Each structure stands twice: as C-alpha cells, then as structure tokens.
Amino acid sequence: MEVAGCSAGIFLMEEWRKGLKSMRVDSLDKLRKALPSLQQEMVSPYNFKDFYTFSFKYCLTEPRQKTLDLETACQMLSLVLGSRPHVASFLRFLQEQSEYKAMNLDQWSAFLRFCDEIKPDLRNYDESQAWPLLLDNYVEWAKKGMVTKS
Structure with missing residues (x-):
C-alpha cells in the first residue's frame, strides 16, 4: 500500500482511499485478509527500503524539515530495524x-x-568507502568498545 505525502499521525482520506484501491480493498474484511500479504511484501528488500525511507519522511513534522532529532531517530530505528546487526550498538553510540x-x-x-x-564484527568495514562521517565515528567508537571488552 503506497501512502505518499502524509505527516506523522495524519493520513488524508484521499491517500488512504488511493492506497486501499491499489490493494483492491473495499471492505474491512478484505483489509483484514490483505494485511498478511502486505506484511510479507514489506520484508522484501526492495519494498523494505521504500518503507524505511518513508518512515524517516513520515516523522518530519515541518514543511522544510530535513532532519530528525536524535530521540525520534533512535525510536524509529529501533522500531523499524528491530534486532538487525548494529542497531543496538548504534543506538547506544547515538545516546552517548x-x-x-x-x-x-x-x-x-x-x-x-x-x-x-557490514558484518557484526566490522571486519569488512572500509573507511575509504563513501560512508557518512556519522558512521565512520560510530565504527571508531564501536571498535574502541571491542578492544576494551577483549
């Protein structure tokens, strides 16, 4: 279901109807039956990337806002990415x-x-690749933590 142009907590009726129509859903029963396939569709890498980008944009509350405050970003990363590798330690890094x-x-x-x-132990991280400085700093922080634990 594609939902474009909505804001956090707000879905315009027109957008909602467009999404339901694209799924060929015209009743609550059909929506209930469509949800499992929609969830399955969301986990495919291609669709998940779109959902992941949408989740960032969904949290932007001002018309010209370009960033999420770290508290919101951390909550959304935890919610959207769950237990994927690096998420928990990246969130600790952002908080510290x-x-x-x-x-x-x-x-x-x-x-x-x-x-x-990037592997959980970071061994295949190449700092010469074009990663944002935020991630370079995270890797440096994480590697220091790995050395300390050894």
Whole structure:
C-alpha cells in the first residue's frame, strides 16, 4: 500500500482511499485478509527500503524539515530495524555521543545499507568507502568498545 505525502499521525482520506484501491480493498474484511500479504511484501528488500525511507519522511513534522532529532531517530530505528546487526550498538553510540543532535536522510539511508553490508564484527568495514562521517565515528567508537571488552 503506497501512502505518499502524509505527516506523522495524519493520513488524508484521499491517500488512504488511493492506497486501499491499489490493494483492491473495499471492505474491512478484505483489509483484514490483505494485511498478511502486505506484511510479507514489506520484508522484501526492495519494498523494505521504500518503507524505511518513508518512515524517516513520515516523522518530519515541518514543511522544510530535513532532519530528525536524535530521540525520534533512535525510536524509529529501533522500531523499524528491530534486532538487525548494529542497531543496538548504534543506538547506544547515538545516546552517548554529543557531536550529533539530529540525523538527515543521507545518514538514515546509509545506516540501512551499513546494517545489510557490514558484518557484526566490522571486519569488512572500509573507511575509504563513501560512508557518512556519522558512521565512520560510530565504527571508531564501536571498535574502541571491542578492544576494551577483549
């Protein structure tokens, strides 16, 4: 179901109807029956990436807002990414550091790619690749923590 142009907590009736129509849903019973396939559709990598981007944009509350405050970003990352590798430690990093106050869409998108591509022990992280500085700083922080635990 595609829902475009909505704000946090707000779905316009026109958008809702357009989404239901695209799913060929015209009753609560059909919606109930469609939900399992919709959930299944969301876990495919292609669709999940769209949902992940949507979840960032959904939390933007002002017309020209480009970033999410870290509290909101952390809550959404936890909600949307759950127990994927790096999520828990990245959230700890965001809470402990003091340099960043907000997260932009580039950082948000790169973190999903980071979770998908970088091994939990970070051994395949290549700092010469074009990762946002936020992720470079996270890796540096995480590696220090790994050394301390050893």
